[in-house]
Amino acid sequence: MHQKKQWIALAISLALSQAAWAQDGGDDRFKLSGFGTLGVTHSTEDQADVTPDFQTTRGVGASNATSGKLDSRVAVQLNAQFTDNFSGVVQAVSEYAVTESYKPEISLAHVKYRFSSAFSARLGRITAPLYMLSEYQRVGYAVPWARPPQEVYNYLLPMDGVEGVYNINAGEAVIGIQGFYGRINSEKADVDAMRGVAVQVDRGSSSFRVSHIRGKVHYVTDSINALFDTYRNLPIPALAAAAARLDPRDVDGSFSGIGYSYDPGTWFLRAEAIQADYSPSISGKTTSGYASVGFRHGSLTPSLTVAHVDSGGRELPGTLDPFGLLNGAVLSNNSSRHSIGAALRWDVRDSIAVKLQANHIQNHAGSFGGLGNVQPGFQPGRGYTLVSATVDFVF
Template sequence: MRLHPRCLSLSILAGLSVLAPSAFAADGNDIFSFSGYGTVGVVHSSEHQADFGAPMAPDGAGHTDRWSTTPDSRLAAQVNANFTENFSAVVQAVSEYDSERSYAPDLTLAHVRYAFTPALAVRAGRIVAPTFMLSEYRRVGYAMPWVRPPVEVYNTAISLDGAELSYKFNVGESTAVTLQLVAGEADEKVFELHDTIGLLGRVEFGSSTVFAGYNETKLSLADDPQLEYLLSLYGPIAPELASNYHLKDNDVTFAALGYAYDPGKWFFRSEITRLAGEEGMLAHTTNMYASVGMRVGAFTPYATFGKVNVDSPITVGAADPIGVINGILANGNEARQSLTLGARWDVRESVALKLEASHVDSDAGSNGGLTNLQPGFRPGGSYNLVSASVDFVF
């Protein structure tokens, strides 16, 4: 088991906490407030020829470490500034394992917000792309019942550099509607998004919440000179493949639909997403999960079913004269289904302990969502995960 102490480094807290105690308005009211959250997590995978890792991480539990802290552990610090009743700002830094095998703190939020009216507001700067129902707090383990949000759907966390216009209104006395228009770009190291635009809506009525969203973007994969050279070989011998399979400016669409019912003593939550676009490197997938749980005092047992369908070709067969594109398509096959049983224990206010076990069955030829595949890995198999975490907020 390899531990990474920097995961719990207080370096980001040290810098931001200096601001909070000394920043007061002239009338004695706080302008700045300081808060944070974190998770100390560990996961074991039964698959020793590949790794279960955090989104976009190159390794994790399984082959690299039988027990790993990297998929779920993180520490975050946030400073909020309320300059006036209408004008505010927020800065958040998160230390978590990333695609470069580093825990270097990343600036995940850095934006200003201005409310023209109680209903109409704009945010500009670095914001969380509101792709999913739980996007705003997908990293905040304490805010969710699970050890991690279902990875079949929550397979990425994107910070968007751009702007968001939101409008809230009521329909009748019991229905609240929020509409969001977002635009911007993102650099997530392993890929970049450009010309991103999205329209999202949330409707809350009674104990129910309905979420829907649609996004369009241009996706470019990180520079890979070796892969670029291999793809360049297709030009003279397979021009159609060369025009479809490229690393830059792939048109991508993403749609999401979610529903949650939470009357208090129990909850049900489900989301389904669809990733599509032009034929190319990125697999087109339909992803979903459904989760139900019951609150019994300080305990919340739950069960979650997840599924990933790959809706685009996983091979072009003999049309590939070199084999590189077939290899890329096979590597993008993450089709699978999973069943997770777990429980949350609210040990005290602001601290929760969680334990869960998952069984994952991969479709034929699928890597099951695993990474760092070794020569002995056999696609289409199954594996088990055992996970535990301590979530906290402050």
């Protein structure tokens, strides 16, 4: 971890020094830019926290009824154009996610080479290509809501590896085929041999994307180590075997996604669904999706979004577990819920947008709803409301 911090500090220093040199010397090969969000959210759920990332335990709710942790961030990016075909990017972001602090992290650090007008490749740290909005998931100014629907967008993880994109012109459509291989190395979740393919078709105002990813997933925390190390060594063969099946520390996982957007300018429609399958581990199989529609009237964009999560694929030990701890772990990972949200975006100027958003989330019967920092008084299956205000900017 100490070496990682040194590498991050060095990368940021080099990026900023290069940018300063480029600006002083008038070298247009380098461009410094950035984005950020100043946001505050209030939650009516006072016995658990809504979190910015699935690895984070704190956000808004039980720890603080009103907090900026869910949406606030700032990022600085240096783009380098070494030749017409060879470029590079370094991006550092400060946000309350994954590390549960605002410590700056390198979210992008890669080079890109364009072999032809149709084929290009990137090598280094790139955005994990999970969703339609993956490339600008963090850029609040680029989306109409205060945040992308968390029922789908609850991962904020970069991938270290290689990616190739081949574009095919087919009449009025452009078909992009994206292949990638790498690994995710995070605080609690690692993915080895992460490989996948995504196909995107753009035609006029329509975009369609489908993807499939596989990898070896390791989800590890102190509490998971203590629980599964204990249960897997119990002198009760059936219970030890159940614990081995539910252990999330070494799982063959898959992630599939499909999405569609239509945006002719005056209005938009966007829908997306994903399935993350880590069953039979306690991470289980989660199918989720959302649909959102909005209208643009001058500088105002109101929108309405509905979303749903269906969580399952876990085997409850039941009476095999006389201690109840393994049963509790399985039950607490039930995140099934649905939500409805209304948002209003006001484009104050070309680089600044103000947003207001309200979401009502209803956890399904027995569901913990994917919440963190769960308190003893928490009631599974209860609903709550989130009210958010954000200011998004780019520079």
